[in-house]
Amino acid sequence: MLAIVRSATVNGVRGHPVDVEVHVGSGLPGFTIVGLPDASCREARDRVRAALMSSGHDWPQRRITVNLAPSDLKKTGPSLDLAIAVGILGAIDTIDRSLLDEFGFLGELGLDGTVRPIRGALPMGDAIKTPSVVAPHDNGLEMTLLDRSVFPVTTLAEVIDCLSGKQAWPDPPEVMPSTVRRIRPELQDIRGQKLAKLALAISAAGGHHLLMVGPPGAGKTMLARRLPALLPDLTESEALEVTRIHSAAGELTAAKVPLIDPPFRAPHHSASAVSLIGGGAASMRPGEISLAHRGVLFLDELGEFTPSALDGLRQPLEERVVRVTRAHSTAKYPASVQLVASMNPCPCGESGAPGACRCSDAARARYHRRVSGPLLDRFDLRIGVQRPIASELFAEPFGETSAEVAERVAEARSRAIARSGHINAMIKPLDLDSIVPLTDSARSILETALSQGRLSARGVGRVRCVSRTIADLEGGGDEVTVEQLCLAMSLRVDPFGFGQ
């Protein structure tokens, strides 16, 4: 007998529908899975057999063939286990086959018959076009984002009982993302650091990458953690897109609410290139740069990351997408991030204070070489951050709150988008003259900086983009003033005193 069960697989952050066709017929007892399963998908044979027997059902001593259609699509991971088990029960008439068209099934099976959570439940749920989806209980929360009924289940026995009418389907969890309030770390908690706070606002408004160089204890990490609070709210479709990526990475659990804040990711400097960028040999998953999509990727101690990891970041930063190619598939992960990095000025971290640095010239040069010129070039904003002085530390909170800055940032962003359709960090060199027209005096300042080697040709263009953002933040008109241009130049210092 033949049963067909709807399920799905995930590639990149997109789900693809899969029809699980199960045939149980005469012949020597055996169990074959065809249709391009990967290793963990093929191992379903052993999991499904044990789970069915643990749930109180006999294993049919007949020839079982499972075809995963379409057969040219690679199926990865154990998420088809539940569909295969249900298909076998349908093929031997334990379950009424006519019911199966109503449901899609997702879930990994444990040997004891439990239904375990899976990676990518949300994009897979998207791909299944049946009126209802049966999914693992621990994926229930993310599945509430689907626009159809979802039944979160904990065991295979429960699924069988519900399908045969012995018990009612469980209700989905209640929490909807719109009821969750946004968390904003407060900018006022940081004393002093006027310049760094200004750079954060400019960075948020224009989407400019920011490098902070300063001694340990200057508050670089605290500053970086405030950046997501300054970014605009994610729209519903953006939040869904971000949640899909986190679902594909298996980062969402029963306890964790679907994302509404722009994400903040701070991978450790020992992170491998794969964990930073995405991919992986056995099963592909998004990297930190994609988990930070529409939010902030913070690289603390930039110079300590491996050169291969940093090199790998350059292309995704430019293209705002990661492409990973393997034998049977190519995965695409969105990666539009705001990069914030911090570094000590030298290995001991004290080179800002006169006489305090204990590093040799060679050690300093080696340290600076770690961050390659092309990567350094990606940072439109490069500032020095010093430790706050005592009088600042004990002063009353001052300056704008995070919410106030976020409001100005949102206005500046909408000005930029109304003008050119994108944020200022994405202004193309060819569009500079029309978007950032220069006065004569502004032009001569840039020419001087170029001829003195203080700015590269690319640097001139990037300074103009930043000056546009400053003008947008200040609510200015079409023309960028000389003061705004000079401020942009002062926020692109050479942090180590070597070529721009």
Ligand SMILES: [Zn+2]
């Ligand atoms: Zn030093």
